[in-house]
Amino acid sequence: MEMINFDHISASPLLPEVKQAMIDIINGEYGNPSSQHKIGEKAFVAIDNARTSLAELINCRDSKEIVFTSGGTESINHAIKGVAFANAEKGKHIVTSNIEHNAVVRSLRRLKTMGYEVTSLSVDESGKVNPEDVVKAITNETILVSIMHSNNEIGTIQNIKEIAQITKEKKIIFHTDAVDSVGIVPIDVQELGVDLLSFASNTFYGPTGVGGLYIRKACRIFPLLDGGMQENNKRAGAENLIGIVGMGVAAEIAKRDMDKRLVHLKSLKNKFINDIPKYIDEYYINGNVENSLPNLVSISIKYIEGESVVLMLDDENFAVSTRSACASGSLRTSHVLLSIGRDSADAQGTLVITFGINNTEAQVTKFLESLKIVVKSLRDISPLYKGK
Amino acid sequence: MYSKTVMDHFRNPRNVGTIDNANGIGEVGNPLCGDMMTLYIKVNDDNLIEDVKFQTFGCGSAIAVSSMLTELAKGKTLDEAKKITNKDVAKALEGLPKNKLHCSNLGADALQKAIKDYEEKKSGKVKTDSRNIEPPIAESHDEHKHDDQCHCSYCDSDLPDGATFCKACHSDILAKLENNA
Ligand SMILES: [Zn+2]
Ligand SMILES: [Zn+2]
Numbered sequence: 001m002e003m004i005n006f007d008h009i010s011a012s013p014l015l016p017e018v019k020q021a022m023i024d025i026i027n028g029e030y031g032n033p034s035s036q037h038k039i040g041e042k043a044f045v046a047i048d049n050a051r052t053s054l055a056e057l058i059n060c061r062d063s064k065e066i067v068f069t070s071g072g073t074e075s076i077n078h079a080i081k082g083v084a085f086a087n088a089e090k091g092k093h094i095v096t097s098n099i100e101h102n103a104v105v106r107s108l109r110r111l112k113t114m115g116y117e118v119t120s121l122s123v124d125e126s127g128k129v130n131p132e133d134v135v136k137a138i139t140n141e142t143i144l145v146s147i148m149h150s151n152n153e154i155g156t157i158q159n160i161k162e163i164a165q166i167t168k169e170k171k172i173i174f175h176t177d178a179v180d181s182v183g184i185v186p187i188d189v190q191e192l193g194v195d196l197l198s199f200a201s202n203t204f205y206g207p208t209g210v211g212g213l214y215i216r217k218a219c220r221i222f223p224l225l226d227g228g229m230q231e232n233n234k235r236a237g238a239e240n241l242i243g244i245v246g247m248g249v250a251a252e253i254a255k256r257d258m259d260k261r262l263v264h265l266k267s268l269k270n271k272f273i274n275d276i277p278k279y280i281d282e283y284y285i286n287g288n289v290e291n292s293l294p295n296l297v298s299i300s301i302k303y304i305e306g307e308s309v310v311l312m313l314d315d316e317n318f319a320v321s322t323r324s325a326c327a328s329g330s331l332r333t334s335h336v337l338l339s340i341g342r343d344s345a346d347a348q349g350t351l352v353i354t355f356g357i358n359n360t361e362a363q364v365t366k367f368l369e370s371l372k373i374v375v376k377s378l379r380d381i382s383p384l385y386k387g388k
Numbered sequence: 389m390y391s392k393t394v395m396d397h398f399r400n401p402r403n404v405g406t407i408d409n410a411n412g413i414g415e416v417g418n419p420l421c422g423d424m425m426t427l428y429i430k431v432n433d434d435n436l437i438e439d440v441k442f443q444t445f446g447c448g449s450a451i452a453v454s455s456m457l458t459e460l461a462k463g464k465t466l467d468e469a470k471k472i473t474n475k476d477v478a479k480a481l482e483g484l485p486k487n488k489l490h491c492s493n494l495g496a497d498a499l500q501k502a503i504k505d506y507e508e509k510k511s512g513k514v515k516t517d518s519r520n521i522e523p524p525i526a527e528s529h530d531e532h533k534h535d536d537q538c539h540c541s542y543c544d545s546d547l548p549d550g551a552t553f554c555k556a557c558h559s560d561i562l563a564k565l566e567n568n569a
């Protein structure tokens with residue numbers, strides 16, 4: 001039986017065109033773009049083309065504003081630490097939110113041990129940051145605001161444009177972690193008005209291990225990696241040629257097919273949310289109803305634990321993610337779910353379902369049928385469940 | 389990541405449910421830490437665990453541990469059952485992943501609590517109809533309260549290979565393991 005993948009946020013499959021482009025690069029003359037000869041020249045052109053594709057996807061003014069990295073985590077570390085280090089004499093205060101990805105949370109925790117101060121803003125029950133709270137949090141010492149574009153556990157999309165207007169007025173650098181947004185929903189860095197924006201290739205069917213950071217011209221930032229002069233002196237180290245070429249093709253297709261994909265993903269999500277009451281009861285759909293990722297459903301199912309659900313669904317050939325503490329490795333309740341008001345028990349039963357372009361409505365129905373059986377059998381052995 | 393035996397007990401848990409005339413009940417864990425288990429035992433006049441059933445809220449590991457524990461405990465005398473440790477359960481399951489240590493501790497703990505409950509009831513310490521279980525939240529671990537510096541399996545930082553647990557949790561788990569050894 002073939003697996004049905006509803007876990008695209010963990011890894012999305014490579015598009016055939018992406019695969020082919022990567023194979024072509026491997027089979028061709030594989031060079032270093034910094035070399036002075038024709039082999040290097042070819043690699044340089046390939047990377048330059050990919051940079052243009054990414055610049056077009058997020059509408060940069062200049063493709064030089066894109067720095068290629070090893071993925072979302074590096075981009076975020078670069079943005080946060082790079083700005084903190086480059087602006088330390090100006091101030092050491094940073095504003096963020098309570099629902100950021102661990103790459104943000106832990107980068108900031110590291111900075112705290114180095115004397116930086118962090119104000120972390122709470123969110124409402126839909127996961128939204130109130131832009132007025134950003135205004136209140138800013139001090140004369142504030143050098144950076146980092147608020148994610150969309151959340152990877154609940155899907156909520158923030159009002160980034162409004163927050164960027166605040167930081168612009170106060171001349172504070174603004175970074176947004178858009179790892180789960182770029183390539184899925186339209187992103188226009190000029191319209192958003194952000195200074196820094198992180199993204200990752202695998203979100204939009206490119207290879208893992210490659211991503212990028214948009215750095216607006218004149219934004220004061222240090223490199224995270226020191227060494228050679230690559231990436232306009234913003235990221236040292238020979239470029240990941242194969243990965244970057246793959247990401248470039250994935251970006252082109254994401255831009256070309258975005259509207260079509262959005263319609264498809266939204267229809268799957270709507271079907272899921274509309275149909276689920278017919279299959280199970282006592283659950284929460286997490287996140288903002290009006291503004292959230294079109295490919296993500298976050299659901300907290302009461303009285304059961306998420307890892308058990310994932311394992312049982314795996315037996316039925318469905319792949320999904322959970323935010324349960326037991327499955328997290330850290331054995332800690334998700335800070336995102338606690339921030340939107342879920343209690344520990346309900347957070348334990350949280351599934352993150354992420355649809356992809358190849359999923360169908362028939363698969364959603366099949367999934368819900370299996371989910372119903374799984375939920376019932378786990379509730380039957382749960383000491384928390386008194387229903388029946 | 390789980391052994392075949394773990395997956396077998398997870399997929400087909402043995403002795404699920406409650407016992408109406410149970411004379412010992414043990415409840416351990418709380419959702420804050422991930423897993424919760426309630427164990428029911430029926431001890432007969434010969435001090436034999438005649439029947440045992442469980443209900444568990446938890447991950448694959450917690451369910452498999454609960455199921456295996458009931459198999460180990462069933463038919464044992466109280467003296468034999470008192471010797472069952474978390475390690476025994478993990479061994480019978482052909483091992484558990486390292487990061488599941490926490491989840492696997494509830495099995496034998498629940499059994500010991502249930503036996504204690506039985507003995508206390510028998511000696512007249514408590515009324516037979518009361519479950520006399522401390523509310524699960526009372527067990528809430530201190531490790532969830534300490535600061536950013538903590539490096540333990542319950543806290544936000546990952547536990548490096550071979551490292552010991554942080555002070556607060558260290559005693560909790562390693563001591564427990566040592567007692568069981
Ligand atoms: Zn567990
Ligand atoms: Zn600790």
